[in-house]
Amino acid sequence: MRRIIISEEIILKEIEDNREEFITFLQSLIQTNSYNPPGNEKNVAVKIRNYLKDVDIDAEIFEYDENRANLIATLNDDFEHKNLLFNGHMDVVPPGSEEDWKYPPLSAYIKRNKYMYGRGTTDMKGGLAAMVCTMKVLKKLKIALKGNLLLNAVADEEMGGTGTEWSVKNPLKSKNIDFTIIGEPTALKPLPIAIMVGERGRMVVKVTTNGISTHASWPFMGKNAIYIMSDIIQKLNQLDGYIPSVEPPLSIEKLKQLVSQSFPSYEVFEKIYNEQVMLQNVLMALTRFTKSLTIIKAGVKDNVVPDKCEAYIDFRLLPGQKGESIIDALKKVVEQDLHYHIRNEGNGKKSETCVDLEIVQVSEPSYWKDWESSKDLKVLQSIINEVFGVKTFIMIYPASADAHYLRNSGFCEKTILFGPGSGSTAHSIDENIEICDFINAIKVYSLFAYRFLQ
Numbered sequence: 001m002r003r004i005i006i007s008e009e010i011i012l013k014e015i016e017d018n019r020e021e022f023i024t025f026l027q028s029l030i031q032t033n034s035y036n037p038p039g040n041e042k043n044v045a046v047k048i049r050n051y052l053k054d055v056d057i058d059a060e061i062f063e064y065d066e067n068r069a070n071l072i073a074t075l076n077d078d079f080e081h082k083n084l085l086f087n088g089h090m091d092v093v094p095p096g097s098e099e100d101w102k103y104p105p106l107s108a109y110i111k112r113n114k115y116m117y118g119r120g121t122t123d124m125k126g127g128l129a130a131m132v133c134t135m136k137v138l139k140k141l142k143i144a145l146k147g148n149l150l151l152n153a154v155a156d157e158e159m160g161g162t163g164t165e166w167s168v169k170n171p172l173k174s175k176n177i178d179f180t181i182i183g184e185p186t187a188l189k190p191l192p193i194a195i196m197v198g199e200r201g202r203m204v205v206k207v208t209t210n211g212i213s214t215h216a217s218w219p220f221m222g223k224n225a226i227y228i229m230s231d232i233i234q235k236l237n238q239l240d241g242y243i244p245s246v247e248p249p250l251s252i253e254k255l256k257q258l259v260s261q262s263f264p265s266y267e268v269f270e271k272i273y274n275e276q277v278m279l280q281n282v283l284m285a286l287t288r289f290t291k292s293l294t295i296i297k298a299g300v301k302d303n304v305v306p307d308k309c310e311a312y313i314d315f316r317l318l319p320g321q322k323g324e325s326i327i328d329a330l331k332k333v334v335e336q337d338l339h340y341h342i343r344n345e346g347n348g349k350k351s352e353t354c355v356d357l358e359i360v361q362v363s364e365p366s367y368w369k370d371w372e373s374s375k376d377l378k379v380l381q382s383i384i385n386e387v388f389g390v391k392t393f394i395m396i397y398p399a400s401a402d403a404h405y406l407r408n409s410g411f412c413e414k415t416i417l418f419g420p421g422s423g424s425t426a427h428s429i430d431e432n433i434e435i436c437d438f439i440n441a442i443k444v445y446s447l448f449a450y451r452f453l454q
C-alpha cells in the first residue's frame with residue numbers, strides 16, 4: 001500500500017467531514033445492549049469489526065462464555081517499531097429503573113444537536129467509539145506511520161476487568177507496547193478534562209456474623225448475629241491503626257498545584273478550592289485509604305433472633321497498599337480486640353458463633369511513577385489543550401479502572417486514562433455525553449497517534 005505524508009490539518013478535516021458518520025457509529029454502539037451482568041459484549045465487538053472492515057482493518061474477536069468476547073484490531077502489520085495501544089471496555093452498567101430515564105437508555109437520543117443520551121455514552125462507549133473512529137481515519141488517509149496502533153476492546157470491566165487481564169496475558173503478551181491510552185471518561189466538570197496517571201484500588205469484603213437463632217421471647221437462649229456485627233462495626237476505625245501506612249503518590253499540596261494549572265493562576269484556584277467542598281473532598285479522597293460500610297442485611301421475622309448478619313465494606317486503597325494487609329487488620333479487630341472466632345474454610349462447626357470474611361471483589365491500585373519526565377505525556381497534554389481549548393491537568397483517577405492490569409504486571413507502566421465524557425454522569429440515570437467532546441476525543445487520539453508513531 002502506498003503511504004503518504006500529510007499534514008495534521010488534513011487529519012482534522014477528515015474528522016470534521018465525517019462527523020455525522022462517527023456520531024451514527026457511536027449511536028449504534030449505545031443501541032447495542034451490553035449491560036453487565038450478563039455482558040453480551042460480543043454484539044458490540046461484531047459492530048466494531050464490521051465498521052473497521054470498510055477500510056480493511058483486521059479485527060480479531062476472541063469469544064468466551066455465552067455471547068461474550070474481547071477484540072483486538074491492528075492498524076498495520078508493522079510490529080518492529082513503536083506500538084501504541086488503545087484500550088476500552090464494551091460492557092456498561094445496567095440502567096436501573098428505565099422509567100426514571102428522560103430518554104430510554106438504549107435510545108442514543110440526540111438533544112439539540114449537542115448531547116447524546118444513553119447508558120454507556122460516557123462510560124465508556126464514547127471513548128471506545130472515538131478510538132475505533134481514529135483507526136478508521138488513520139487507515140483511510142493512508143498516513144505514513146512508523147509503528148503500529150492496536151485497539152483492545154474488552155469485556156467485563158464493570159465486574160472486575162477479566163477482559164483486559166486476559167488480553168494482556170494472551171494475544172497481547174508478545175507485543176511490546178510503548179504507551180497505552182484507556183478511554184475512560186476523565187472530565188471532572190466543572191473542571192476541564194484531565195489525564196489520569198494513577199488509580200486507587202478497590203476491595204469489597206463481605207463480613208458474615210453467625211450467631212444462634214431462637215425465639216425473641218427468650219433471647220438469652222440464642223446469640224444475636226446483629227449484636228456481633230454491631231461490635232465489629234463499632235471497632236471498624238481501629239483497622240486504620242493495624243494497616244501499614246503508605247505515603248500517597250501525590251500529596252494534597254501537589255494535587256492542588258496540578259489542578260491549579262488549569263486555572264488562570266494559583267490564587268484564582270485557591271479561592272475556588274476554599275469555596276468548593278466537593279473539590280476539597282475529591283482531592284482528600286485521593287490521598288488516603290478509605291472504607292465505607294455499604295450494605296447490611298439481617299433478620300427473617302420480627303419475633304426471631306437472627307443467626308446471620310451480612311455486611312459489605314468497600315475499601316479504597318492507595319498505590320502501594322495491599323489487599324492482604326486489610327484482611328490481616330480485619331482479623332486483628334475481630335479476633336484480638338473482640339475475641340470472636342474467624343472461621344477458616346472447613347474447620348468451623350455450625351453450632352459455634354463465628355465470623356466469616358470473604359473478598360467479593362478486588363482491583364489493585366496502580367501508579368505510573370515516572371510520568372513527570374515523559375515527553376509523550378507532554379505532547380498529549382499540548383494536543384488536548386489545542387483541541388479542547390482548555391488547560392488540561394494530571395490527576396489520580398477517583399474510581400478504579402483496568403490500568404492496574406497493564407501497569408502492575410510490567411506490561412506497560414506508561415498507561416494513562418483519557419477520554420470524553422464527565423465522570424459525574426457515569427453510572428447514573430440520564431447518562432449523556434456532549435457530542436463535541438466525543439468528536440474532540442477523535443481529534444486528540446488521531447493527532448497523538450500520528451505524532452507518537454513518527
Ligand SMILES: [Zn+2]
Nearest residue numbers: 123124157184
Ligand atoms: Zn468505565
